[in-house]
Amino acid sequence: MHRPSPIETQLATELAEARPDLVPGYTAELPGARAAVLTRLWRALAHEPLPRVTRRVRGAHSLALGLADGRVLHGPPADPYATGAYVTAVRLDGVSYDDPARLTTDLGWPHSAGFAAELGHSAASLALSRANREAPGQEWPGRDWEWEQRVVDGHPFHPNCRSRPGFSVAEQLGYGPEHRPLVRLETVPVAAGDCLLTGDWPDELRDAGRLLIPVHPWQTAHVLKDGPGEPWRTAHPLMSLRTLALPGGPHVKTALSARLTSSVRDISAYSVDAAVTLSAFATDLASRTDGLLHVTRTLGAATAGSADLAAVLRESPEAYAAPGERVLPVAALAATALPASPSWLADFTRLALTVGLRLLDLGVALEAHGQNLLVVLSSTGAPLRLVYRDLADIRLSPARLTRHGVTPPGLTGRLVTDDETTLRRKLFGSLVAGALAGTAGSAPALAAALETAARDLPAGPDLAALLEGPLPAKALTLMRLSPQAPGDRWAALPNPLVAAE
Structure with a gap:
């Protein structure tokens, strides 16, 4: 019998105080939540370049991982694109583990103790999210934030899919979008001369020579030193929690300095300085997609000299939906009553790749994962066009832009690169191994959609790299186990098209 972990017990105790009615549901959801996190962890162990996994023996019905210390891990075959929780237990030298945190602890790798704690929190928080989820009806939500509340399980492939260390149960219920709260944002006044401001800042966020910076209440409670800010307006939290x-x-993107999945989230001065220039450039470039892509405009961005006190104001994606249409994050498609047919998935894949590859050829690699990329659906559910938000982590190629007669924006730093591997990893890792794989839910479904969509795409070196080589994906577990090596690390996943041949 599974022994509840300390974090599971802690959340249960807090839940009994905050929402006793949810305790039975939380307890019932724990086994499935552990399996969901264990499945994501098993994917990483099977496919990421983890230095302490020295050998992989793949059988028809099993996978064996030889470890550097001589031990062996056994589990089922690992589909790198599967989103279902199909791993309920694995065996380490014959001992069965159904708890991803306990398995990670007993692996005993460097930095695994902290990662194990995060995995325990991920499973417990996921059980809490599932216990409080709202059964979706057949009617489509009317507002953009209602779609985002349907994404209960978080990142489809990250073991830290629901990890929220530093958040009490009451704070998760009060701030997590899947719990459907209203959040009272606060403002902190800062002398305008002490701020970096780009774009327009509304009058309601100005006061006698000061800028009022919108702040998330969790930030003022746990990070900022001057206590609570002034109450401002209530808002609906979106998938990223801090927006x-x-x-x-x-939409208001706040600085919320908490580690949620891979990294601590804040808003750098670099992002604020580049925000409006990047927005204008991307909006103009999107006009070259024949109406298939819109980019939400950044209205204004400000920082008070600290990544912990900053905000970005961005227009709502709803601006790009006509009457009768709906715009929703791609991550919400899995929780949407759509005709989940191979032809629908192929149509959506064709649309996404047409836009992504066209922009890549022009010189812009989007971070088009299921949170940043949104799809506009017709009244019958047909995918019509795309909307992209949050330009803070795209990549620009001056060489490609210049080749197409486009003047690169006056930006430097991490956004700018001509390295083709970096550009392709950015797009393919987020769009194909992320958004499209998460929507397809398995390697066979993804392969079928890619094969059908590719027939209508113009040939070129980027498409060839996508169809013929392994697919890049962020090595999310390796990154968490390598705090001494900041930046992205990558895995090469088997190409579902090649595997299907």
Whole structure:
């Protein structure tokens, strides 16, 4: 019988105080939540270049991983594109583990103790999210934030899919989008001369020579030193947790310095300085996609000299949906009552690759994962066009842009590169191994969609690299186990098209 972990017990105790009605559901959801996290971890162990996995023996019905210390891990074959929780237990030298945190602890790798704690939190928080989820009806939500509340399980492939260390149960219920709260944002006044500001800053966020910086209440409670800010407006939290939709107004991206999945989230001065220039450039470039892509405009961005106190105001993607249409994050498609047919998936894949490859050829690699990339659906559910938000982590190639007669924007730093591997990893890792794989849910479904869509795509070196080589994906577990090596690390996943041949 599974022994509850300390974090599972802690959350249960807090839940009994905050929402006793959810305790039975939380307890019932724990086994499935552990399996969901264990499945994501098993994918990483099977496919990421983890230095302490020295040998992989793949059988028809099993996978054996030889470890550097001589031990052996056994489990089922690992589909790198599967989103279902199909791994309920694995065996380490004959001992069965159904708890990803306990397995990681007993592996005993460098930095695994901290990662194990995060995995325990991920499973417990996922059980809490599932216990409080709302059964989706057949009717489509009417507002963009309602779609985002349907994404209960978080990142489809990251073991830390719901990890929220530093958040109490009451804070998870009060701030997590899947719990459907209203969040009262606060403001902190800062002398305008002490701020870096780009774009327009609304009058309601100005006061006698000061800028009022919108702040998430978790940030003022746990990070900022001067106590709570002034109450401002209520807003609906979106998938990223730190970005919220103001009713009838823009989206507000706040600095929320918490480690949620891979990294600590904040808003750098670099991002603020580049925000409006990048927005204008991307909006103009999107006009070259024949109406298939819109980019939400950055209205204004400000920082008070600290990544912990900054905000970005961005227009809502709803601006790009006509009457009768709906715009929703790609990550929400899995929780949407759509005709989940191979032809629908092929149509969506064709649309996404047409846009992504066209921009890549022009010189822009989008970070088009299921949170940043949104799809506009017709009243019958047909994918019509795409909307992209949050340009903070795209990549620009001056050489490619210049080749197409496009003047590169006056930007330097991490956004700018001509390295083709970096550009392709950025797009393919987020769009294909991320958004499309998460929507397809398995290697065979992804292979069928790619094969059908590719017939209508113009030939070129980028498409050839996508169809013929392994697929890049961020090595999310390796990154968490390598804190001494900042930046992205990559895995080469088997190409589902090649595997299907």
